[in-house]
C-alpha cells in the first residue's frame with residue numbers, strides 16, 4: 001500500500017507544506033487541506049489535491065497526517081468529520097507538537113473513532129522539512145509500524161520508534177526544553193555582550209568550532225545580532241512549546257524556573273509584535289530596557 005498510499009495532510013504551514021511535497025516526491029497521493037486556502041493551493045502544482053474541508057481530504061485516505069499548531073486546533077479540525085471517513089484500517093499520524101496532555105487527548109479521540117493513533121512529533125525545522133531530513137519520534141501500536149515507515153521515510157531522515165503511546169511527545173518536550181533554554185540564554189548572552197561593550201560577533205567567533213560552539217548558536221545568534229528574524233519556527237509556537245514543558249513539569253510537581261523565565265521573555269517578544277517572527281526574536285525581550 002505504502003508507495004501509492006493516500007495521505008490526507010491537514011495543515012500546510014511551514015512544516016506541513018514541505019512535508020506534503022516530500023510525500024508527493026515519494027509517489028504518494030496527497031490530499032491537502034489548510035484553513036487559509038492560499039497556503040495549500042500552490043501544492044496543486046506539485047501534484048496534490050487541495051481539499052475544501054478536512055473531511056474531503058480525509059475521505060478514503062490510508063493515513064491522516066496532522067501538522068497543525070496545537071492540540072485544541074487539531075481537535076476542532078479533525079472533529080469536522082475527518083476521522084469517520086478514513087479508509088478501513090487507516091492510521092492517524094499526529095506529527096504536530098502537542099505535549100503530553102495533548103497527545104493523550106488526541107489518542108482518546110482516535111480510540112473513540114476506532115482509528116489507530118501514532119504519536120509522531122518531529123525534530124528539525126523548515127530546512128530539514130524541505131530536505132526530507134526530519135527526525136520522527138514515533139510511538140504507537142506495534143502492528144501498524146511497518147506500514148507507517150514509508151510515510152516517515154518520505155518526510156524524515158530518521159525514525160526513532162519509542163515504546164508506548166505518547167512517549168514521542170514526551171521526548172519531544174524534553175528536546176524542546178533544551179531548545180527553549182538555549183534560545184533564552186543565547187539572547188541574554190548577546191544582550192549582555194553588547195551591554196558590557198563586547199562585540200557579540202566576537203563571542204560567536206570565540207566559541208565556534210569548539211565544544212561550546214553549537215551550530216544552532218551560530219545560526220540563531222547571527223539572527224539576533226542582525227535583529228532580522230525570517231521564520232523557521234515562530235516565536236508564538238516556541239512559546240506554546242515552553243508552556244507545554246511547564247504544564248508537563250507541573251504535572252510532576254517540578255518547578256522549571258529557567259523555562260518559566262524564557263516563556264516570560266517570549267510573552268514580551270510576542271506582545272511587542274514578534275509572534276510570527278522566528279523564535280530568535282526572543283532577543284528583543286532580553287535587550288536592555290533602562
Ligand code: NAP
Pocket residue numbers: 010011012013014015016034035036037039067068069070073077095096097098122123124125126232233234237241
Ligand atoms: P505554522 O506555519 O504556523 O502552521 C500552523 C498551521 O496550523 C497552519 O496550517 C495554520 O493554518 C494552522 N492553524 C492555526 N490555527 C488554526 C485554527 N484555529 N484553525 C485551523 N487551522 C489553524 O506552523 P509550523 O511551523 O508548520 O508548525 C506546525 C506544527 O509543527 C506545530 O505544532 C509546531 O510546534 C510543530 N513543529 C514546528 C517546527 C518548526 O521548526 N517550524 C519544528 C517541529 C515541530 P493557517 O495557515 O490558516 O494559519
